Amino acid sequence: MTLRRGDISSMLEVLPPFAIRVAATLRLSDHLGDGPRSAGELALATGADADALGRLLRYLCSLGLYREDAPDRFALTPAGRMLTGRSTGDLRQWLDLDGAGGRMDLALAGLLHAVRTGGPGYPAVFDRPFWDDLAADPARAASFDELMAAKSARVVPDLAALDWAGVRHVVDVGGGVGRTLGALLRAHPHLRGTLLDRPPVAEQARRQLAEAGLAGRCAVVGGSFLTEVPAGGDAYLLFDILHNWDDETAREILGRCAAAAGPAGRVLVVEEVPADDDRNGRAMDLKMLVLFGGRQRTEAGFAALAAKAGLGAPTVRRLPCGFSVVETAGTTSRGDG
Template identity: 35%
Template sequence: MSDEHIEQPDFAEIFPLFFGHSYSQVVTTAVRLGIPDVLAGSTMSVDEIAAATQTHASSLHRLLRALVALDVATESADGGFALTPIGVLFCKSTPTPVHGAALMCGDPTLWQAWGALELAVRHGNTGFYHAFGQVIWDHLADNPVLAERIYGTMKATTSLLAPAVVAHYDFSPFTRIVDIGGGDGSLLSTVLVATEGASGVVYDIEPALRETPGVLEAAGVSGRCEVQRGDFFRSVPPGADAYLLKHILHDWDDDASARILRNCRDAVAADGKILVLTSVVPAQDEVTDPMARRVLAMSDMEMMAFHSGRERTLEEFEALFGKSGLRLGAVVTVPEHPNFHVLEALPV
């Protein structure tokens, strides 16, 4: 083929497709070193930043220049570095999930799981399992750094989402609410604050529950909310009239998800509900925004790299509920968070 037949690609579009890993490493290294926090609200020289972060000045200088190239920082003519508005988002004190997400996404263990994505596509199972021979949640018991990064990111994202959930879904009919895989309790404490008189249980495995008592205390609901350790594949606390499953089923394949749902089905009061709080994948032709399409697709790839699950369409949720002795009830949208829904699953 002669040159004139080769379509010249848009380099800006192609470059991140194979070099995106370096963008991520530059930014997450800066976050791990605390550079955005040191620079917050000030302009500093390389030597000042090196002293504050205890780093090698000439290597740091190169990293800072890379941050400038990525629009995370600016450099003045006299060598002063400062944060851009994007850089500010990476500060620990900025109330968005960006800082935590950067720490989690840059974690070396998770990079190894991504590195085994090819094996997942060739042979099935997850990248994480090919790399470590373990389910990621079991691994966290022995990897407190990664546990803190994952649970910290979940706390930050769930804290943002929870107020929108209670604004759009009416929890007032419920008297006892169990949050299955409820992590640090950010969701259930918000739900209980909005549902006076209801009691609750946050149910999860050990590493998830370290901060839970403090979160419940700070929300003023510790008097009516228990914390229980347990495995949702074995059983869940019985007798409640609402079971919350937020961002649980997308971690698991259909058989494992059906086991969790059946355990909730066996435990729920006769007139109770299982509430699946989740992203729902729209039909392909409904996703017109290219960025939304990418976010959904990358989230699905993340599930393949780390978990056995997947993002599901509404039809796939209906089929899963059907396998678990449940049927789909109301579908409530949470408009502030695109594609996020509360799906009611009702015992049949």
């Protein structure tokens, strides 16, 4: 790839991403959804300063998100409409600086710390690790749950469409509030399930699965997969879990699940598995480093991880949604030493 000076200058521009995130956080596109409004009207609706907001709006007009049809009369463009809550996808949720998505973006200010130390940069920016920070703010935690729900809704139909006939009992490790496991149980009435997550999350999962009428087919365990996982499953599901962890911890988690599955069981890792030269995959890899000290793994990365855990070479199945299922066989050894 050959880059010109102008290309480098474009890469260095930091204002557009922040300005767009402020627009998303203030719900400017939603407030403009019913027609043009003035900066003063929008300031009253958003609790912002009218002069400062007008200056932001005019800059966003230059980016093409809004237009100023008459002096101090701002309107939506098709691009700006993508930032409304009524648009498809979850773009606004990811950009909201008051929510978990935007806060994860702000954590990228810790990239230098992460590169210097090899550990997460999130605590260097917010004074505590990601999960502790999330637990300290119920509203932010709820926004994170919404983001994960949207991701689950995109992936679960493809996951449920796989052949589960040979599975009797699936253990969802780090299964959150139970959306993925609940969907699998509804799609496959022969399945039983166990969900493991931190006690506060597990309590939410217990309520939601009961409300869905699945309590009789599903056990919920409050605990940590960093120490142990429930026995008795023949398929152990790790949905967007391993990329949160460094290789040593991920090896321990994978080995622990494989040992619980036993030689007749299997471990199913569901994540985005980028190609070696995929730019988005490389970007996600750096984000995982900053947020958690984790890693976004390629097929070769998963093969190396399985080998470190004493497991055979995994198989990788690409799903239509863009995620992949990385499958390894269970083992008789503990694999976490």
